[in-house]
Amino acid sequence: MDIAINYEYREEDVAALFDIEALAAHVISSEGKPDDTEVSISFVTDEEIHELNRDYRGVDRPTDVLSFECDGFEGEDDVPLVEGMAFELGDIVIAPDVAQRQAPEYGLTFADEMSLLVTHGLLHLCGYDHMEPDEAEQMEARETELLSSFWGRAFSRGEVEA
Numbered sequence: 001m002d003i004a005i006n007y008e009y010r011e012e013d014v015a016a017l018f019d020i021e022a023l024a025a026h027v028i029s030s031e032g033k034p035d036d037t038e039v040s041i042s043f044v045t046d047e048e049i050h051e052l053n054r055d056y057r058g059v060d061r062p063t064d065v066l067s068f069e070c071d072g073f074e075g076e077d078d079v080p081l082v083e084g085m086a087f088e089l090g091d092i093v094i095a096p097d098v099a100q101r102q103a104p105e106y107g108l109t110f111a112d113e114m115s116l117l118v119t120h121g122l123l124h125l126c127g128y129d130h131m132e133p134d135e136a137e138q139m140e141a142r143e144t145e146l147l148s149s150f151w152g153r154a155f156s157r158g159e160v161e162a
Contacts, residue, residue: 001025001035002086006042010096014043017111020118026150027122028089039089039125041118049095064098065117067091067124092121106157115150116157119143 003024007015014020020041028037044052050062057066070088094117103113123139123146130136140157147155 001028002038003028004038004040006040008048009043009045011043014096014114017114020114023115023118023150024122027119027126027146030146030149031123031126033089033126034087036086037089038086039122040091041121042091042093043096044093046095046097049093049098052093062095062098064095064102065121066093067121068093069125089122090125092118092125094118094121108157112147112155112157115147116143119146 001024003021005015005020024039024041028039046062049064049066050060052066053063054060056068057063067090069090094114096114099113099117100110103110106113108116120139120143123142128135128139128142130139144155144157
């Protein structure tokens with residue numbers, strides 16, 4: 001697997017949280033993607049993710065994570081169209097400042113929230129969505145399953161009561 005981690009922002013803080021590459025590899029392999037899968041994960045400022053969110057989703061505010069699928073390099077059943085070409089899963093962009101602000105709302109540490117966002121972004125690239133209640137339930141269950149197996153402990157995200 002080729003997992004490119006781009007620390008455009010807060011490299012020291014983010015890199016020290018956990019092994020991001022190991023988590024990404026865990027999610028990708030657990031989802032049955034090929035060994036030659038390529039993905040990039042970038043960490044950016046609120047301003048940069050705000051601009052991306054506005055330009056690509058029409059939402060004029062910062063968000064925590066965005067996923068951008070690659071455009072047609074794979075064939076059916078995740079097989080590359082050209083022999084020897086890697087399976088290009090896509091790109092994930094995460095705003096650490098948004099994650100840090102929202103972690104307490106869900107009763108999570110910054111590390112747990114960041115691991116959730118990496119997992120969430122990768123699951124979007126693997127075809128999961130949360131637009132409908134049943135889709136959201138399935139995606140959240142898969143996130144919990146993957147993070148619990150990665151961390152070796154129960155993982156849950158529940159809003160903290162005020």
